[in-house]
Amino acid sequence: MSVRKLLSSAPASFCRALSSSSASQSALATGKLPASSTHSNNTHITSDPKSSIPNPHSLRQFLTKRCKSGAITLDEALRFFDYMVSMHPTPPISSFNHLLGALAKINHHHHVISCYKRLNSIALLPDIMTFNILLNCCCYMGRICDGFSVLGKVLRGGYRPGTVTFTILIRWLCMKDKIGEATRLLRNMSIFGCFPDVITYGTIIGALCNHGRVENAKQLFLEMKNRGICPNVNAYNSILHGFCCMENLEAAKGLFLEMLDEGVQANVVTFNVLIDVLSKRGRMVEANELIDLMIKRGQYPTRFTYNIAINALCKEGKMEEANKLVDLMIKRGQHPNTVTYNTLINAHCKEGRMEEAKALFELMTQRGQHPNTVTYTTFIDALCKEGRIEEASKLVDLMIQQGQHPDTVTYTTLVDALCKEGRINGAIKLVDLMIQQGQYPNRVTYNTLIDGLCKEGRIDKVNALLDSMIKRGQHPDTVTYTTLIDVLQRRKARRSK
DSSP states (O other): OOHHHHHTTSOHHHHHHHHSOHHHHHHHHTTOOOGGGOOOSOOOOOOOTTSOOOOHHHHHHIIIIIHHHTOOOHHHHHHHHHHHHHOSSOOOHHHHHHHHHHHHHTTOHHHHHHHHHHHHHTTOOOOHHHHHHHHHHHHHTTOHHHHHHHHHHHHHTTOOOOHHHHHHHHHHHHHTTOHHHHHHHHHHGGGGTOOOOHHHHHHHHHHHHHTTOHHHHHHHHHHHHHTTOOOOHHHHHHHHHHHHHTTOHHHHHHHHHHHHHTTOOOOHHHHHHHHHHHHHTTOHHHHHHHHHHHHHTTOOOOHHHHHHHHHHHHHTTOHHHHHHHHHHHHHTTOOOOHHHHHHHHHHHHHTTOHHHHHHHHHHHHHTTOOOOHHHHHHHHHHHHHTTOHHHHHHHHHHHHHTTOOOOHHHHHHHHHHHHHTTOHHHHHHHHHHHHHTTOOOOHHHHHHHHHHHHHTTOHHHHHHHHHHHHHTTOOOOHHHHHHHHHHHHHHHHHHHO
16 A cells, blocks of 8 residues: 555644655655754763673673663663674664663653664664654654654555554644544554554543543443453543543442453552542542452552542541541551641641641651641641731741742732731732742732722722733632622712712
């Protein structure tokens, strides 16, 4: 089949990549990618005199063990590459693929492309594995069109692309939110003599679910099953997550039972997705039953699993149960992290139990868990609600000293407290300081300040603040207009008297 005929049904981006310019095509013909995607051809690193000189034995160890484990450095990889290129006879392309693949794993994609160009200069023909590595590197660098150019070179060179080749392109199209193009490429794979597998389907199913297109994902899921391809745990997890995001818990439970009936082993992600949705709905008995089930099935709860359940218990005010779960978590070898402590601290602060919250703060630091911006902001919010603004301000100074910078939420919390105390000038100064520190007010910050100014009758300042709000891309919302309408109505009522 001619390339022209193949292109008639290929995705638009594929066609554009192969016909974008004669320069691009001539570059492919010589085995070279566009200059913007590569480094210099001269990929040579001078050997460190203290390092061992490569020899056949060390090369074999490097390719079979080090490259496989990924425990390599750029310098030694390039040193072995230079040695391989100089060998007579030249090692087979499969040996170079081991090295190029290992370089790609440690994210030296530009160097992979440069090494590939050097292989062309010594007339060593690549195989489909080489092209797959090269294609993946192009996509990693954000150059999907160059990836399609590699596919074009594969086809023109008489090579037969495999499922892996297309799955790489499909994955990157999905990551760039080009799900339509990814689906068309999946449909056209048979033209090129290969067919999608469970990973190919699973990639698009996951992307569809992430975009809320669960029904489309379900159709593709059923299509995969009808083709005799058994869904793996990742495909099931994607659909489960989609159902849970739609709050269709019954469908999620049905799919979970189907998954078990089909003999697919549920993993930690599966259980976490279901435990999360059950916990958010307050169905803690079922969530705890799932934790027990996952342990029976050999899938031990992670710190994330426990944090989900602890958060749900705290929101329900069940602090005793939450504390027991923390104890159980530690017994099972999962030590609380900053997220765990923040959840507990937040719950105590909301209940006004500041001493318990402070005790937890001390405990987390003793256990090597560093308080972050969320931790400090939680305390600042609690202090402000109790009218202890000076203490809250001192805590802001402390968090800066500890290397934790206040964010927009932190500043807005203080602005709100100052406005409620009638200290509008202090609030305005704080917003100015906030901007100086690189934290820009959001809509909530502006609405808080506008409300404070309106209550003080300082309407002249409101107009300037509205202009500033719009200039910074924070457009007025219902809260803003409601505040303005309320103050205008009050002024009108006063005039009528």
